[in-house]
Amino acid sequence: MEVSVLFGGRAGDGIRQLGQLWARMLSRRGFRVFLYDDYPSLIRGGHNFTIVRSSTEPILAHREKVDLIVALNQEAVEKHAWRLxxxxxxxxxxxxxxAQGFGVPWKEIVKEFSAPPIMRNTAALASTAKLFGISFQEVEESIKKDLPKKTELNLSVAHRAYELTEGHLRKLSRPGNDPWPTLFGNEAIALGAVSAGLKLYVAYPMTPSSSILHYLAQHGESLGVTTIHPENEIATILCALGAAYAGKPAMVGTSGGGFALMVEALSLAGQAELPIVIAECQRPGPSTGVPTYTMQADLNFVLSAGHGEFPRLVVAPGDAEEAFYLTALSLKLAWKYQIPAFVLSDKHVSESLFTQQLPFDEVPKVAFKAWDGQGEYRRYEITADGVSPLAFPGDPGAVVKVSSYEHDPYGITTEEPETIARMQEKRLSKAKLLKEEIESLSPVKIEGEGEVGLLVWGSTRGAALEVSRKLGLKYIQPLVLEPLPEEALRKALSGVKRLIVAETNATGQLARLLKARGLSVDKTILKYDGRPFTVEDLERSVAGV
Structure with missing residues (x-):
């Protein structure tokens, strides 16, 4: 049993909130839900729409076609009638x-109760529930839970709309599943970091990463995290590096344009061996690009950003569960190897709503090699594995010196050729151990068998899973992109005679990376209009090759 509903109107009509109310109502009934938001970079005006797809089975993508359009203005009908x-x-x-269909005077209902115009979305929620045979008691419970402000007024508006909605579309029976949590990808990133031991989050707002900042600022006290909003992105990353120097696990969040300003400090993290996690939530570019839409166009940038040579970790989650786990893993490995780590998300993962269980029992935790307090402390002591013991300011007997300049094991600047070479080798030696650990962690997801493989990364996961199952393809998804788990990928590609790579950028960035590592790619499917693949969209593209 499955149903998709599109809610449409202009910015300021509360379309996003309406979609979330509907999604959470269905989730409480035991449905598995995926919510996709589409909105321009406007506070008022412009067309907004949200598609909520629900099913008795887990889903991670939306479809083009819908069972119902909920229209708060004429444009919503005109733009989306083809989907019906x-x-x-x-x-x-x-x-x-x-239009033809079920008309309800939501604007008049709002006026009747002297309610603000945005409460048309509450009226629309009640009408939608009535059409699907959902009792008003459930509507009431949802409003009380999800609309804590002006609850009674919202209930009055909703009740009247429910009464005035005549007709029936279909009955949504309860699927019999236990309810699962609903959360946005960015909320999962935040919770993954917190579960691993995050103590400080620093960010300058930039769509689509901003909701990590909002979430942790709102819940920081209960989660034990301090949240800071500095004056710009340069201050943001330097603040986080200062926290790492003091022994506090820190994460920053941004998008491509903001990360561009952080790149010099990224090299500082590489030289000073300061652990940091950077949540880089991609959007179309270059420059300002299209701020509220999605693309996977920053992979090359993140892989090569920074001057000089130093190891880094790059993970790419494709849903909320992966975002939670991979962010926690990034924080753990950043501290274990004293390197920068990237969580490479995008708008489609960050701002979509998922119904998923989070693996709290399996979450990685921050741990590091600590100085034993014996002898004279050397911040950059050369060790067999390249990882130096950590001490922090205030530790008895330790003078903790870090430097952006090349340095000796004590952290004292140097220009001696032998020392320069030894320290460069020390830093790079950690990359070998990091890659070995990544290879041991099941870094590539596989499903199905077949001679044709569909390989994707990040947010294309949901649509690709459904297409692979329907067309009998072998589904392959690397979770880690640096260091690239080549051994695991080669095993995953065993038996595949034809490999298709699908990604949302214009140049096939992952496909090019695979080819550079000697892996054969037969066809690339690229989408670069700022929108993610829908299930139908990707199916058409795959069937065409």
Whole structure:
């Protein structure tokens, strides 16, 4: 049993909130839900829409076609009528829209109760529930839980809309599943970092990473995390590096344009061997690009950013569960190897709503090689594995010196050729151990068998899983992109005679990386209009090759 509903209107109509209310209501009934948001970079005006797809089985992507359009203005009907399975599967504000279907005077209801105009979305929620045979008691419970402000007024508006909605679309029976949590990808990133031991989050707002900042600022006290919003991105990363120097695990969040300003400090982290996690949530570019849409176009940038040579970790989650686990893993490995680590998300993962269980029992934890307090402390002591013991300011007997300049084991600047070479080798030696550990962690997801493989990364996961299952393809997804788990990838590609790589960028960045490592790619499917693959979209593209 599956149903997809599109909610549409203009910015300021509360479309995103309406979609979330509907998604959470269905999730409480035991449905598995995926929510996709589409909105321009406007506070008011411009067309917003949200697609909520729900099913009795887990889902991680939305479809083009929908069972119902909920239209708060005429534009929502005109732009999306092509998505309907039947032209009368519309519920709309009869005071603002002319269409066939179920008309309800939401604007008049709001006026009747002297409620603010945005409460049309509450009225629309009630009408949608009525059409699907959901009792008003469930609507009431959802409003009380999810709308803590002006709850009684929202209930009055919703009740009247429920009464005035005549007709029935289909009955959504309860699927019999236990309810699962609903959370956004960015919330999963935040919780993964906190579960691993995060103590400080620093960010300058930049879509689509901003909701990590909002979430941790709102819940920081209960989560034990300090959240700071400095004056710019340069201050952001330097603040986080200062925290790492003091022994506090820190993470920063940004998008491509913000990370561009952080690159010099990234090299400082590499030279000073300061652990840091950077959540880089991609959007279309270059420059300002299209701030509220999605693309996987920063892979090359993140892999090569910074001057000089130093190891780094790059992970790419494709859903909330992966975002949680991989962020925790990034924090752990950043501290274990004293390196920068990237969580490479994008708008589609960061701002989509998932119904998923999070693996709290399996979460990696921050741990590091600590100085034993014996002898004279050497911050950059040369060891067999390249990882130096850590001490922090205030530790008895330790003078903790870090430097952006090349240095000797004590952290004292040097220009001696032998020392320069030894310290460079020390830093790079950690990359070998990091790659060995990554290879041991099941860094590539595989599903199915077949001579044709579909390989994707990050947010293309959801659509690709469904297409692979339907068309009988072997699904392959690397979770770690640096160091690239070549051994695990070669095993995953065993038996594959034809490999298709799908990604949302214009140049096939992962496909090029695979080819550079000697892995054969037969076809690339690229999408670069700022929108993610839908299931139908990717299926058409794969079937065409």
């Amino acid at each position: 399975l039947s032209e009368v599967d519309l519920v709309f504000d009869s005071t603002a829209v002319k």
